[in-house]
Amino acid sequence: MSARQHGPVPQDGPPSGPRPSPTPCLEVHGAGFTIDGARLLEDVSFTASPGELVAMVGPNGAGKSTMLALLAGDLVPTTGEVTLAGIAPHRWTAKALARERSVMTQQHGQAFSFTVRELVEMGRAPHDASDEDDEIVAAALVDAEIADLAERDVTTLSGGELARTVFARTLTQSAAIVLLDEPTAPLDLRHQELLMQRARELADEGRCVLVVLHDLSLAARFCDRVAMFSAGRLAALGAPESVLTPERIEDVYRQKVAVLAHPVTGRPLVVPV
Amino acid sequence: MKRALTERTRRVPLGAALPVVAVVLAIAIVVAIGSGPIELTPRTVLAVAGHEILGLGPGAGPLETTVVMDLRMPRVLFGALTGAALAVSGAALQSLFRNPLADPGIIGVSAGASTGAVGAIVMLPPITGALVAWVVPASAFVGGLLATALIYALARPSAGTGTARLLLVGIAVGAAFSAATGFFTFAADDDELESVVFWQMGSLGSISWLRLAIVTLPVLLGLGLLMSLARRLDLLTLGERQAKHLGLDVNSTRRLVIVITALLTGATVAFTGTIGFIGLVVPHIVRLLCGPGHRALLPVSAVLGALLIVVADTLSRVVAPPAEVPIGLFTALMGAPFFLALVMRSRAVQL
Numbered sequence: 001m002s003a004r005q006h007g008p009v010p011q012d013g014p015p016s017g018p019r020p021s022p023t024p025c026l027e028v029h030g031a032g033f034t035i036d037g038a039r040l041l042e043d044v045s046f047t048a049s050p051g052e053l054v055a056m057v058g059p060n061g062a063g064k065s066t067m068l069a070l071l072a073g074d075l076v077p078t079t080g081e082v083t084l085a086g087i088a089p090h091r092w093t094a095k096a097l098a099r100e101r102s103v104m105t106q107q108h109g110q111a112f113s114f115t116v117r118e119l120v121e122m123g124r125a126p127h128d129a130s131d132e133d134d135e136i137v138a139a140a141l142v143d144a145e146i147a148d149l150a151e152r153d154v155t156t157l158s159g160g161e162l163a164r165t166v167f168a169r170t171l172t173q174s175a176a177i178v179l180l181d182e183p184t185a186p187l188d189l190r191h192q193e194l195l196m197q198r199a200r201e202l203a204d205e206g207r208c209v210l211v212v213l214h215d216l217s218l219a220a221r222f223c224d225r226v227a228m229f230s231a232g233r234l235a236a237l238g239a240p241e242s243v244l245t246p247e248r249i250e251d252v253y254r255q256k257v258a259v260l261a262h263p264v265t266g267r268p269l270v271v272p273v
Numbered sequence: 274m275k276r277a278l279t280e281r282t283r284r285v286p287l288g289a290a291l292p293v294v295a296v297v298l299a300i301a302i303v304v305a306i307g308s309g310p311i312e313l314t315p316r317t318v319l320a321v322a323g324h325e326i327l328g329l330g331p332g333a334g335p336l337e338t339t340v341v342m343d344l345r346m347p348r349v350l351f352g353a354l355t356g357a358a359l360a361v362s363g364a365a366l367q368s369l370f371r372n373p374l375a376d377p378g379i380i381g382v383s384a385g386a387s388t389g390a391v392g393a394i395v396m397l398p399p400i401t402g403a404l405v406a407w408v409v410p411a412s413a414f415v416g417g418l419l420a421t422a423l424i425y426a427l428a429r430p431s432a433g434t435g436t437a438r439l440l441l442v443g444i445a446v447g448a449a450f451s452a453a454t455g456f457f458t459f460a461a462d463d464d465e466l467e468s469v470v471f472w473q474m475g476s477l478g479s480i481s482w483l484r485l486a487i488v489t490l491p492v493l494l495g496l497g498l499l500m501s502l503a504r505r506l507d508l509l510t511l512g513e514r515q516a517k518h519l520g521l522d523v524n525s526t527r528r529l530v531i532v533i534t535a536l537l538t539g540a541t542v543a544f545t546g547t548i549g550f551i552g553l554v555v556p557h558i559v560r561l562l563c564g565p566g567h568r569a570l571l572p573v574s575a576v577l578g579a580l581l582i583v584v585a586d587t588l589s590r591v592v593a594p595p596a597e598v599p600i601g602l603f604t605a606l607m608g609a610p611f612f613l614a615l616v617m618r619s620r621a622v623q624l
Contacts, residue, residue, distance in 0.1 A: 074514055098520025105514060111371040112510045112565035125508055126520030173519070 024049045025208050026071065026177055030080030032232075033066050040066040042232045043080070048210060048225075050176065053203035055219035055240075056212045058229030059253050064212045065106070067229065068181050071210065072103045084177055098126035102173035104180045108166045110154045116165050117141070117150040123172030136172050143198050144168035145191065159186040167195060171202075178202055180211040184218065196222040216270040220244055221262065228252060244268045285562050287569035294576040301580055302353065305587040306345045310594045313337055322346070348480040352586045352600075353579035354492050355477075355541040356551055360578025361571050362534035363552025364559070365499050368506045368567065369530050370436055376552035377538040380531055381420035381443055384450035386542050387473060388457070389416020394468045395457045406479060409472070410543040417539035420450050425531060436513060436527065474599030475548040477586050488540045495537040496575055502529065503567035510565065548601050551578050554608040561615055581607065 024047035033041040041063040048054050056064045069075040070082045073089025081088060084100055092100065102123070110119070120140055124133050141147040144164040149157065154165060163186045170178065180199065184192040192215070200222045203209045213219045219226050220240035228236045228243055230252040236243045249257045249270065260269040306322075307313040317333050321341040324332030332338060359377060367375040377383055393412035397405060428442040458469050499506075505526045508516040513523045542548070555578045556570065563569040585603035592598055 072518065074517070094517055094522045095520040098518060103518040105518070107512075108515065109512075110510075111373075111512075112368070112560065114507075114510075114565055118507075118564075118566060119511075122508060122511070122519055125504065169519075 025085055026210070027083045027086075028067075028071075028080070029082075031067075031070060031077040031082050032079035033063075033070060033075060034078045039232055041070070041077075044229075044234045045080075046227060046234060046237055048208050050206050050208050051203055052225065053200055053209045053211070053223045055223040055226045056210060056229060057214070057216055057219055057226055058235070062229035062252075063232040064229050065181055066232075068103075068179050068210065068212055071177075072101065072179055073097055095126050098173065098175070100175055101177035101179060102170045102175040104166055104170040104178075104183050106181050106185070108162060110162070113153045113155050115150065116146055116152050116154055116157070119154050119165055120146075120150075120168045120172055123169040126173065136174065140168040140171040143171055143194075145194060160188060160191060163187060164191060164195075167198075171198070176207055178207055178209045180209070182212050182214065184213065184215065192218060216244055216249070217262075217268070220268040220270070221265060240268055244270055284564045287563060287573065290559075290563050290569065290573050291576065294573060294580060298353070298576050298580045298583065301583045301587075302349055305349045305352075305583045306341055308587050309340075309345065309590050311336070311340050313340065317341075343482075347482045347485040348477045349583055349586065351480040351485045351488070351541075351544070352477050352582040354485075354488060355545055355548065356555075356578035356580065356582030357496060357575035358492050358537040358541045358578075359548065359551040360555035360574040360581075361496055361499055362537050363578075364556035364567070364570050364574045365502070365506055365530050365534055366552075367556055368510045368565075369527060370440055371510060371512060372440070373557065374553070376549075377534060377542075378447065378552075379440065379443055380535055381424045381447050381450065382417040382535045382538045383542065383547055384447040384454070385420025386413040386417035386539060387547060388420070388450045388454045389413040390472050390543075390546070391454050391457045391461075391469050392416070394472065395461045395465050410484075413472075414539050414543035416450075417542065418535055420446060421531065421535040421539075425528075439527075471599065472546040473601075475546040475601035475604075476589075476597060476599055477545055477582075478597055480544060484544050488544065491540055492537060495533045495540075496571075498533050499530070499537075500567075500571045502526065503571055506530070506567040506571075507565075546599075546601070548582065548604055550601075550604045550608040551581055554612045555581060557612065558615060 026048045028044055028046050031041065031044045032039070044063070044067060056067060058064050066075065070077050071084070071089065073092065076090050084092070084097070089097060117137065121133070121137050123140070124136065138147075141150055144167050146161065146164050146168055149161060149165070154162060157165065163183065167180075167183055170180070178199070183195055187195060196218060199209050199211055203224070211223070223240060225238060226236075226240050226243040227234060228248070235252055236248055244259060246257055246259050249255070249259070256273050257270050258273045260271060261267070262269045303315045303318050307315055307318045317337055318341055320330055321333045321338050323329045325338065325342050362377045363375070366377060366379055367373055369375070370379060390409050390413035393409045394405075397408060424439065424443045424446045427446065428439040458466070461469055505521055508519050508521045509523070509526060511519070517523050538552075556574050559570050559573045559577055563573055581604060582600070585600050585607060588603045589598045589600045
């Protein structure tokens with residue numbers, strides 16, 4: 001485990017996926033965030049490295065999205081610090097930061113009638129124009145299975161189609177750190193799988209991918225590590241098998257579950273009982 | 274798959290749209306210069322313009338020359354500049370606020386300019402007309418910029434919810450300025466009232482070469498600057514957070530857009546009075562034709578805005594000669610039905 005830990009975070013066995021490289025590209029030290037007296041996040045510490053796919057899970061309001069916003073640079077931690085490649089996000093220039101990390105947020109309502117292709121092309125904005133742009137955009141359209149929709153007006157898309165479009169845009173940004181906030185929420189079964197497979201590939205290519213998920217089985221299937229948040233704190237961090245225990249899930253989610261082994265992959269399968 | 278193909282977005286490419294509207298604008302300018310109490314044929318207008326500006330051809334009689342060069346040309350060109358400034362400002366502000374109802378009024382510049390102009394008309398002692406003719410535009414310009422500056426200072430937009438704050442503060446400050454304008458209007462005597470009403474409905478009647486010369490360079494510069502921001506404006510339409518994720522410095526872009534649009538609108542409106550509807554309607558028409566990408570939206574809006582004002586001004590001069598009907602009536606009269614037709618035709622309008 002490459003993570004330098006502060007606070008009582010359980011450290012469980014090694015990740016079962018590819019070994020992350022030893023230098024973390026993303027570090028969180030005792031980070032907290034308070035707004036209008038509400039403590040959304042408190043004393044969170046972890047690191048993540050290139051090559052890792054890390055799931056952030058937890059009940060509603062546990063602080064996952066706040067954590068993601070701190071990492072994205074949308075919010076500045078009120079205590080502790082967050083760094084990407086050693087530098088706090090708000091100290092980067094917007095453009096340099098956009099080359100380093102890409103973000104897929106939950107809300108992506110469109111006010112104007114761009115085409116799907118135009119929206120995806122905007123992912124290239126932080127980069128200087130190059131001959132490869134068309135290729136990168138075309139590949140992203142294929143990866144997100146929206147090549148057929150390329151000339152569609154984005155305001156006419158369904159929620160899932162729009163989410164896939166925004167995911168494709170995140171891909172074209174070609175950033176080393178990829179932050180995805182509930183990317184699978186509006187997607188159908190197939191596209192959830194496709195998206196997570198692509199996220200897995202991104203990590204295998206050497207990127208650092210953090211993804212907020214509600215589906216614990218999906219997190220277990222694809223991610224190297226799972227960070228479970230509870231009431232603004234990091235309740236557990238480690239390999240899916242060690243974090244996703246029935247006791248811990250019941251404790252954090254107040255819901256009885258059974259954890260089975262996936263019949264094909266053997267990964268944990270979390271089902272409510 | 275079928276649905277994808279049938280709903281393919283149809284667009285007129287910039288390379289086709291811009292030349293067409295530009296040619297129509299050129300024709301409209303020639304016709305506009307020829308129209309009025311003294312009718313001139315396009316041939317005469319071109320002969321005068323060719324002789325006086327390029328030194329070519331025999332020109333025309335002294336009356337025609339005076340009418341074209343001194344009376345109508347500066348006015349028509351000023352109208353074209355004003356239309357371009359208002360339409361491009363409207364397009365940029367709609368994208369900044371992600372709100373199709375935005376127009377240059379949203380940053381308070383119109384309300385401030387009104388207060389400045391009406392305040393000057395009412396408060397100035399009865400002095401010579403020549404001085405008034407300059408004090409009112411100056412006061413309007415200052416009023417417009419003051420209102421925008423006040424809104425910006427109060428809203429102190431920063432990352433996150435900056436634009437929403439700006440919108441709300443803009444509404445509040447705009448209302449305060451409108452109240453001040455109302456107070457001045459209430460306090461006005463009959464003569465002043467006439468000027469007030471006339472200013473508020475807009476007119477290109479007071480334009481001279483000197484006035485055209487004053488605004489030309491700043492307006493062209495402002496238009497060029499906004500067009501150079503096309504890519505950034507595209508990103509802004511995604512929302513502040515997303516734009517920032519894609520590497521846009523949202524705060525500086527927002528500041529730039531507001532300063533430029535306030536100057537563009539303030540400079541032109543100061544001399545013409547409030548001309549409504551152009552900044553609201555023209556960008557919508559162009560979006561439906563060419564799509565929302567600013568690389569096409571801004572230049573085509575500029576030319577179409579210019580065209581709309583040139584036509585409206587021509588109508589304002591010819592419907593009831595020798596009286597001039599305020600131009601604002603025509604921009605609304607022409608814009609509203611066209612806009613309405615577009616809205617009724619499009620499947621869904623999202624606010």
